[in-house]
Amino acid sequence: MMAPFKRLFGEGFRVFFLAAGLYGVFAVLVWTGWLGIHAAGGTLRAVPFAMAPHLWHAHEMVFGFPAAALGGFFLTAVPNWTGARAVRHLFIATAAGLWLAGRLAIWYSGALAPAVVAAVDLAFLPVLGAKIATQLLRSPKPQNLMFLALLALIWTGNLLVHLEWTGLAADTLDAGLRVGLAGTCAMIAVLGGRVTPAFTRNAMVRSGRENGLPVSRKGVEIVGVASAIILPIAYLAGLADSVIGALALVAGLAQLVRLAGWRPAWTARQPILWSLHIAFALLGLGYLLTGLAAFGVGSAVGALHVLGIGSVGGMTLAVMSRASLGHSGRALVAPVPVAVAYALVPLATGLRWLASEISGAWYWPGVFGSGLLWTLAFALFTAALWPAFWRPRVSGVAAN
Template identity: 40%
Template structure:
């Protein structure tokens, strides 16, 4: 059988490149719209368009690349490749094009095209996991299904003009992505840290993976997501967020991230999880102090937790799965520091500690620099055959 083109040999290859490119394009367009008067045929409220494309566009590309690649390790199944992978990539691209031209297209057509990607991804993942008896990871199929519901809620809000549906879909999306981080990062971060310490002759036994704490961490985020959907007093959601933040802070502490400070491919994962903890705690505090802007915890999660973790995972997978040494590329640290700066600047602007226009613009530039560096540094290796000449 002929080998597929290198770019279509494994799901992480095209999806990671698209993730990097789309991260730049969406934020550049958003800032241009806000401060440059760029005309965009959105058809949506600009704010909700921006949040939708970050949650259900940018994040879903990274999710597909990671999940479809990781499933091969979990099950021993061959990767989705060639024409099948190309079809899935084109389906994701179709959803993005529909949104960029939403102002010129019927609402039902935008919804149908955009909503197709996640169910197809979930069905494929479920079939592979069930065929190979890997029921443990079916929770990620449930996560994809829940993301589909969140996306549907945003479309209902758009077509019906109901802002409450738009906010519900946005909030559910952020909560489900938080759960996904708790599940995935909770597996790979301590495992990678312990393995690295073991290889360095360090105290790998100090890295703790507590089954009880892990269960509580996941349950606390699920509880928070459910409470956020119910018409309850604000303090109920706030208490749940504080509990989730506290238990996940304990979990992060047990991983002993400071022991891996010399390895950027590891400390970036711990830092990303730390931003998630901060976001949960800020969300809890804002429930008791309404003067604290909601965008503070949202951007701590979106830029700090989600953006940083995606960069950290992509830069690790890109070398590990292309037969290269497990080390950060030259200028990779600049990529990491750029996304850290983007997060801090956006939080300072949200809290009005610096000029909003300047803060958001500089934050956007930091974000764009980070993901443009990823594309420049990693797209060549992602589009070429493995360095060790093995398939994939």
């Protein structure tokens, strides 16, 4: 019985991607269930967390769920980038325990002192950052070290949320949530901007294609990455809505121009590739909608959900499934349930955006439909890749 659990903590992708899948299901089921009770005219006041339910939902989908995906990715990828020794079982188990402790502290925050909740919830990312810093510094490259700065930005956003919850500051919660989401989206702009064209190019070359490979134009890449990184800093600095809106518009346009050069149409028959392209497209679209909302055009809530569901949810699903298959020795072909999950996330995104834009009679069907599709997507991902998390590696397939 101990062997499967030892294996679970043997590689970062196993326990953290499993945790992300399970928590993606749990967190949205709780939120959708709470909304359903209230939409039906009932009330549910006896919740274990101290904050309002919509703030619990926002915090956990900005800081709880993505942190598991980031933990699994970095603890798996960084040793490959640097040639460092693979992370040991004890550290992975400790880090996973810290992540889980943070989720439990938030869940039971109604019975805990706010300072205790903050200390526990804020512990995971510094420990993760310290570990990957020791590995990245073996082969220091600016393009990799920037991930430490992005993790610090995300952590700072969470700190701002807790400062308001502990009463040490006022009016920092909203900025903290936006910094956290924008920081995660910046991570996607950088990481997704690397792996999407690279994996597409690799697949095209393997197919015998020599011409028309993905192209990345340096100027557009710089604008796309820089604008995405500056955006959470702008939220942190409290810049005017017009400045943030302009930055978001530039970031959105830049991501879509980047994507246009990566041959997205070629991936139409390969879900494990088009999932990356769609998630990146939703990153660009989410930025554009955020920019327009800052100038009074469209719903800001709808724009945030395009980023949160479509880009963060879609890219984590795409990357986690690909890494889980590759690093467990399985073929880089999405199982049918995972391919269905890829398609459900953009549909969930569209429904949630419509609910915010149209509202009225469409609001509750859109919200519940979106929640159901998200839950089903991550349930399918978790069930289909369960063997990859728990069982031994099968005979070799490269993880790229």
